[in-house]
Amino acid sequence: xxxxxxxxxxxxxxxxxxxxxxxxxxxxxxxxxxxxxxxxxxxxxxxxxxxxxxxxxxxxxxxxxxxxxxxxxxxxxxxxxxxxxxxxxxxxxxxxxxxxxxxxxxxxxxxxxxxxxxxxxxxxxxx
Amino acid sequence: xxxxxxxxxxxxxxxxxxxxxxxxxxxxxxxxxxxxxxxxxxxxxxxxxxxxxxxxxxxxxxxxxxxxxxxxxxxxxxxxxxxxxxxxxxxxxxxxxxxxxxxxxxxxxxxxxxxxxxxxxxxxxxxxxxxxxxxxxxxxxxxxxxxxxxxxxxxxxxxxxxxxxxxxxxxxxxxxxxxxxxxxxxxxxxxxxxxxxxxxxxxxxxxxxxxxxxxxxxxxxxxxxxxxxxxxxxxxxxxxxxxxxxxxxxxxxxxxxxxxxxxxxxxxxxxxxxxxxxxxxxxxxxxxxxxxxxxxxxx
Numbered sequence: 001x002x003x004x005x006x007x008x009x010x011x012x013x014x015x016x017x018x019x020x021x022x023x024x025x026x027x028x029x030x031x032x033x034x035x036x037x038x039x040x041x042x043x044x045x046x047x048x049x050x051x052x053x054x055x056x057x058x059x060x061x062x063x064x065x066x067x068x069x070x071x072x073x074x075x076x077x078x079x080x081x082x083x084x085x086x087x088x089x090x091x092x093x094x095x096x097x098x099x100x101x102x103x104x105x106x107x108x109x110x111x112x113x114x115x116x117x118x119x120x121x122x123x124x125x126x127x
Numbered sequence: 128x129x130x131x132x133x134x135x136x137x138x139x140x141x142x143x144x145x146x147x148x149x150x151x152x153x154x155x156x157x158x159x160x161x162x163x164x165x166x167x168x169x170x171x172x173x174x175x176x177x178x179x180x181x182x183x184x185x186x187x188x189x190x191x192x193x194x195x196x197x198x199x200x201x202x203x204x205x206x207x208x209x210x211x212x213x214x215x216x217x218x219x220x221x222x223x224x225x226x227x228x229x230x231x232x233x234x235x236x237x238x239x240x241x242x243x244x245x246x247x248x249x250x251x252x253x254x255x256x257x258x259x260x261x262x263x264x265x266x267x268x269x270x271x272x273x274x275x276x277x278x279x280x281x282x283x284x285x286x287x288x289x290x291x292x293x294x295x296x297x298x299x300x301x302x303x304x305x306x307x308x309x310x311x312x313x314x315x316x317x318x319x320x321x322x323x324x325x326x327x328x329x330x331x332x333x334x335x336x337x338x339x340x341x342x343x344x345x346x347x348x349x350x351x352x353x354x355x356x357x358x359x360x361x362x363x364x365x366x367x368x369x370x371x372x373x374x375x376x377x378x379x380x381x382x383x384x385x386x387x388x389x390x391x392x393x394x395x396x397x398x399x400x401x402x403x404x405x406x407x408x409x410x411x412x413x414x415x416x417x418x419x420x421x422x423x424x425x426x
Contacts, residue, residue: 074290078327085290105328105386111255111289114219117330117388 037063037095044086044108045069047115054123056098066092074110077123083109098125167276169208170408172200172242173317175354176374178252179236180229181218185377185390188398193236195424196375196404201241207406208275210242213354213372214250214286214319223261226253230265246273250319250355251286259287270297272304278409279308283318285333291320292334301342308346316343316351321371323364326382331356340364350416352407356382357390359405359420370418373403399423 043050044066056062066075068086075094076083079102086092098104108119177193186192200210217229230253237245249262249269259269269284281304285293293301308314316322322336333339343349349367357374360382377390378401394400399422408417 072289076327076330107328107330109290109330109334111219111251111286111291113221113256120387 037061039063039065041065041067042075043067043069044071044073044075044119046071046073046112047108047119049075049106049108049119049121052121054121056096056123056125058098058101058125058127060097062096062098064094064096066094068092071112072110073108073112073119075106076109077104077106079104080123085110098123101125101127168409169276170406172203172207172210172404172406173213173352173372174200174210174375174404175213175372176215176250176357176376177212177233178215178218178374178376179233180220180225181376185393187393189376192375192399192402192423193233194239195399197237197239199421199424200404201239203406206242208242209244209246210240211246211317211352212237212248213317213352214248215252215354215374216247216250217253218376219252219256221256223257226257226261227265230261234265246280246282246317248282248284248317248319249286251289251291254284254287255289258289259284262287270300276409278313278315281305281314281316283316283322283339285318285320285322285336290334291330291332293336293339298335298338298342301339305342305346310345311347314343314346314349316349318351318353320355321353321362321369322351323362323369325356325360325362326388328383329388331382331388340367343367358401372405373401373420375402375404375423378402 038060040054040062042064045068066084066086068088070088072088073086074083075086080096080098082094082096084092084094102125104123104125106121106123108116112119174196178189179193181189183189216233217226220226220229247266249259249266254262254269262269269287270282272279272281274280281301283293283301284297285291288294305314318333320333320336321331322333322339325331344365344367347366351367351369353369353371354374356371357377357379358371358381359373360371362369377393379388379390391401403420403422405421406419408419
């Protein structure tokens with residue numbers, strides 16, 4: 001094994017080791033986060049979100065899991081800079097950790113028909 | 128027969144809105160524009176949000192409002208150079224057949240306008256549920272541009288995508304279209320939704336509207352006329368003025384003023400309250416656009 005080959009081999013081995021370490025930490029971190037997250041399941045269908053009022057605590061980790069039944073609805077919380085498309089046939093997940101107390105309106109922001117304007121709700125964050 | 132000048136006096140006396148838009152560039156147009164096109168005084172009429180096919184308590188007379196507005200426009204002594212409808216020609220329906228029926232009925236009603244130079248763009252009620260398919264069959268392209276007496280008019284579609292995106296393809300077209308204009312060209316944009324974030328919690332915005340505004344910003348003389356919010360509203364993004372029009376179906380509350388954007392209650396004693404159309408007069412002598420608000424009908 002000449003010096004150049006040995007250096008390349010050692011570098012590759014080191015990279016693999018570091019990559020494995022990072023992967024383990026990400027997985028461990030995700031697992032830890034998952035344990036701490038409160039899961040709220042929300043159903044979107046024309047023209048409502050159910051539930052349409054979410055009560056959260058400031059600083060808590062929340063995972064919103066959306067199921068859309070009939071349309072690619074949108075979920076948007078303008079004041080929290082949070083939005084997602086909600087295609088039917090899959091669960092759409094958003095992670096949220098509110099850092100301020102207050103009431104934050106959310107809307108469907110994909111025009112979905114005659115009752116689109118009624119497809120709204122709010123997130124209430126308390127201490 | 129309405130004399131336009133007399134009507135302007137009446138609106139001023141009666142507290143009607145006569146809004147002067149700061150398009151100080153129009154005087155420059157007099158010196159010649161583009162390919163030698165000379166600027167000349169003219170005015171156009173903007174009608175918006177007619178929602179043909181709507182049935183509900185917010186306007187029990189919905190079957191008549193558009194027809195009355197057409198009659199009022201036809202009664203103007205001096206007819207406008209052209210008329211523009213800035214979207215929500217019809218009220219939305221899930222039924223594709225009914226959508227086409229409403230669009231065709233709308234077209235039939237407005238064919239009674241004396242002025243035959245009539246321009247259209249869709250609103251989300253016309254186009255969002257089928258990405259503009261029915262609208263295109265009946266009215267043609269959802270975005271385009273045209274020139275009139277030295278002013279370049281751009282018709283933008285921010286509704287065929289239900290997510291209120293103009294979209295990369297149309298933005299590329301806009302860039303190419305604007306690229307043919309001089310930086311001091313007189314440019315007027317018609318669109319349905321506000322291009323800026325007027326009230327995001329009511330979805331009164333265009334998701335990628337900032338990209339269009341960025342493209343327009345290098346041009347020194349740009350004014351935007353839009354609909355969607357069923358009321359008169361005036362806003363500036365830098366030097367670009369944005370003016371929304373009243374609707375011809377029901378008024379909506381001031382942006383963000385209440386929890387839901389529900390229509391203002393019908394007033395049987397004033398059935399056309401909050402409704403109307405506008406004329407926009409480009410006058411070279413004052414170097415301004417005058418926006419004059421009209422009621423649905425008079426007398």
